[in-house]
Amino acid sequence: MPLVKRGRIVEDDYLRLVDDAAIPEDGAVLVSAKRLLASAGDSAQRVGATGVLWPNDRPIAELAPHLDRLAMVALGFPNFKDGRAYSQARILRERYRFRGELRATGQILRDQFLFLYRAGFDAFDVTKPADALVFAEAVSRYSGFYQPGESVSTLARRHMAAAE
Amino acid sequence: MYVYDDFDRTLVAERVADFRDQVARRLAGELTEDEFKPLRLMNGVYLQLHAYMLRVAVPYGTLSSRQLRTLARIGRRYDRHYGHFTTRQNLQFNWIKLSDLPDAMAELAEAGLHGMQTSGNCVRNITTDQWAGVAPDEIEDPRVWAEILRRHSTLHPEFTFLPRKFKIAVTAAKRDRAAVRVHDIGLRLHKNAAGEAGFEVIVGGGLGRTPFIGKTIKPFLPKRDLLSYVEAILRVYNQYGRRDNIYKARIKILVHELGAEKFASEVEAEWLTIKDGALAIDPALVTAIASHFRYPRYAPLVDNPPELARARGNDAAFDTWFRNAVARHKAAGYAIVTLSLKPEGGPPGDATSDQMDAVADLADRYSAGEIRVGHEQNLVLPHVAQRDLHALWQALDAIGVATPNVGLVSDIISCPGLDYCSLANTRSIPVAQELTRRFRDLAAQRELGRLHINISGCINACGHHHVGHIGILGVEKNGEEFYQITLGGRADEEAELGALVGPAVPYAEVADMVEDVVAAYRELRAGPQELFIDTVKRIGVEPFKERVYAAR
Numbered sequence: 001m002p003l004v005k006r007g008r009i010v011e012d013d014y015l016r017l018v019d020d021a022a023i024p025e026d027g028a029v030l031v032s033a034k035r036l037l038a039s040a041g042d043s044a045q046r047v048g049a050t051g052v053l054w055p056n057d058r059p060i061a062e063l064a065p066h067l068d069r070l071a072m073v074a075l076g077f078p079n080f081k082d083g084r085a086y087s088q089a090r091i092l093r094e095r096y097r098f099r100g101e102l103r104a105t106g107q108i109l110r111d112q113f114l115f116l117y118r119a120g121f122d123a124f125d126v127t128k129p130a131d132a133l134v135f136a137e138a139v140s141r142y143s144g145f146y147q148p149g150e151s152v153s154t155l156a157r158r159h160m161a162a163a164e
Numbered sequence: 165m166y167v168y169d170d171f172d173r174t175l176v177a178e179r180v181a182d183f184r185d186q187v188a189r190r191l192a193g194e195l196t197e198d199e200f201k202p203l204r205l206m207n208g209v210y211l212q213l214h215a216y217m218l219r220v221a222v223p224y225g226t227l228s229s230r231q232l233r234t235l236a237r238i239g240r241r242y243d244r245h246y247g248h249f250t251t252r253q254n255l256q257f258n259w260i261k262l263s264d265l266p267d268a269m270a271e272l273a274e275a276g277l278h279g280m281q282t283s284g285n286c287v288r289n290i291t292t293d294q295w296a297g298v299a300p301d302e303i304e305d306p307r308v309w310a311e312i313l314r315r316h317s318t319l320h321p322e323f324t325f326l327p328r329k330f331k332i333a334v335t336a337a338k339r340d341r342a343a344v345r346v347h348d349i350g351l352r353l354h355k356n357a358a359g360e361a362g363f364e365v366i367v368g369g370g371l372g373r374t375p376f377i378g379k380t381i382k383p384f385l386p387k388r389d390l391l392s393y394v395e396a397i398l399r400v401y402n403q404y405g406r407r408d409n410i411y412k413a414r415i416k417i418l419v420h421e422l423g424a425e426k427f428a429s430e431v432e433a434e435w436l437t438i439k440d441g442a443l444a445i446d447p448a449l450v451t452a453i454a455s456h457f458r459y460p461r462y463a464p465l466v467d468n469p470p471e472l473a474r475a476r477g478n479d480a481a482f483d484t485w486f487r488n489a490v491a492r493h494k495a496a497g498y499a500i501v502t503l504s505l506k507p508e509g510g511p512p513g514d515a516t517s518d519q520m521d522a523v524a525d526l527a528d529r530y531s532a533g534e535i536r537v538g539h540e541q542n543l544v545l546p547h548v549a550q551r552d553l554h555a556l557w558q559a560l561d562a563i564g565v566a567t568p569n570v571g572l573v574s575d576i577i578s579c580p581g582l583d584y585c586s587l588a589n590t591r592s593i594p595v596a597q598e599l600t601r602r603f604r605d606l607a608a609q610r611e612l613g614r615l616h617i618n619i620s621g622c623i624n625a626c627g628h629h630h631v632g633h634i635g636i637l638g639v640e641k642n643g644e645e646f647y648q649i650t651l652g653g654r655a656d657e658e659a660e661l662g663a664l665v666g667p668a669v670p671y672a673e674v675a676d677m678v679e680d681v682v683a684a685y686r687e688l689r690a691g692p693q694e695l696f697i698d699t700v701k702r703i704g705v706e707p708f709k710e711r712v713y714a715a716r
Contacts, residue, residue, distance in 0.1 A: 083326060084402060086322045086325065087322055095437060111199075115321050115325075130194070141181070142178045143175075
């Protein structure tokens with residue numbers, strides 16, 4: 001499963017830890033939500049980056065107090081039709097101002113790249129290798145959107161200019 | 165009329181290119197049907213019993229004559245020379261080939277038409293009053309707000325994979341012709357005590373297998389907050405709506421399970437964090453969007469001109485049609501004309517390509533080139549000068565869309581049923597056709613007064629049987645078609661769900677049963693002025709049940 005980050009296929013630096021494995025002091029690790037919440041104090045001493053795999057049926061507000069010690073949050077799409085993590089992503093980015101890596105993981109297909117990207121994800125565990133190769137093309141299919149945040153403010157300005 | 169700008173055109177064209185690529189990948193086997201399905205649905209493409217079906221969006225039910233001609237041409241070129249107008253003001257083509265779909269969509273796009281978000285678990289086509297902009301009883305044109313919502317919900321990055329489909333309707337009139345109380349979100353524009361216009365926000369209405377009348381969670385929402393508040397509702401729903409059971413995934417179930425108050429407080433909390441952000445609506449944007457709606461320059465005419473009075477006096481058939489199908493317009497000397505797509509023996513809501521072309525020509529000649537689609541599956545010419553009505557009527561009659569049965573017992577709303585739909589348990593259209601034959605006597609129909617029959621061929625309730633004055637629901641029992649009858653439903657400002665009158669009857673008896681219900685109404689009504697719906701409200705269904713089942 002290739003990882004696409006900033007539009008390119010890259011090596012995944014994160015080591016996925018099972019719940020009872022010891023957390024190494026350095027090196028990037030990805031822990032479960034349960035592990036993160038149980039070891040609230042531990043990872044503060046870590047040298048390496050810590051990421052969490054946050055489930056899509058757990059309120060994202062519970063993660064907020066821990067964000068400053070996280071370099072990465074991975075949000076799950078157990079099935080590409082299950083869109084809960086789109087809301088979690090936007091809340092993380094827009095309400096909690098999370099600036100670290102936001103990774104989409106699970107069933108991540110080409111035709112969802114654009115929605116994911118626009119919701120704030122910047123890393124993608126792509127399910128099909130062929131899809132990963134066309135990432136850049138898939139997210140640049142449209143020249144504009146109606147929603148604010150990307151092009152709607154320009155749209156609004158343009159409309160206002162047109163109305164004058 | 166809504167006029168597309170370059171931005172709209174570019175987006176639709178890019179969407180067609182996107183879909184063309186998706187179809188190519190599906191045909192090449194790179195996408196599984198499971199992966200392709202949500203993609204095609206979001207472009208309005210269903211796989212029905214016999215073929216693919218394309219549902220074309222008619223935003224807020226407004227079409228230009230050019231768009232209607234395009235639909236006529238697509239019907240000729242890719243389908244069987246007809247289309248079907250739906251209860252969501254859209255148009256469906258029932259016999260289109262998957263490989264032809266991208267080309268058909270590209271042709272549609274040239275006329276500013278598309279199938280985007282007419283299906284799938286996203287925000288669907290926003291519906292409104294088919295008389296929007298011309299109705300005398302509205303406070304402003306609700307299509308401006310429908311358009312603001314259409315834009316905001318199109319390819320929304322957060323709400324394209326909701327638990328289930330999501331339907332929004334807007335009304336700005338006293339009489340609710342948009343059925344806002346039976347939508348996921350219903351918006352009623354009205355004025356508060358200070359004279360400012362804002363929205364009553366109603367959530368969790370809907371039909372289907374678990375029908376609910378929506379609950380008001382915000383009696384008055386300022387206009388500037390419309391998008392942020394709708395966003396908050398969708399965000400709560402996207403996170404907490406059920407995904408374990410497709411039949412419990414609509415927002416109405418979440419509202420019901422949480423309780424309207426708790427749901428409202430969740431929305432409120434979410435809304436307070438975003439209301440003053442990028443979604444706060446700038447009045448300049450509203451003005452700009454309103455400027456996309458073009459209205460005809462009405463001539464200074466007077467109501468009831470001598471030409472009209474003379475024609476009504478001389479031509480009884482015209483006068484009958486006039487009293488049935490013509491409604492008051494906000495401009496003096498003009499009228500709103502409803503075209504019945506419910507001829508005797510016809511499938512409700514169907515129009516042939518030839519009829520569409522003819523209606524487009526008549527719209528150019530008599531209605532400033534504009535046509536509306538109503539949720540009752542009829543068409544409307546919204547800007548007709550009263551002095552032209554007689555000539556228009558003759559032309560409409562010649563193409564079979566002047567049956568004077570608008571709002572009467574044979575103006576039936578029906579889903580496609582087992583003739584087309586892969587979900588249906590029973591036939592719907594043949595039941596509707598038989599009923600139009602039973603009630604063919606137009607004088608007798610008029611004598612009955614306003615009476616809505618709604619037919620659904622399965623529990624998904626696409627024919628809105630719950631809100632029919634007489635509702636007919638097809639169910640399957642041991643491989644046979646049976647029909648349940650409900651009475652007293654309505655979708656207007658006094659929305660109610662119908663009550664079951666008694667045990668289901670087999671296909672062969674359903675038309676008899678409806679005739680018996682109507683006969684019972686004649687006996688039971690307080691007088692000829694009491695409408696069917698008012699009789700049911702006054703005495704309930706029991707007296708109907710006693711009479712109808714006495715002989716069964």
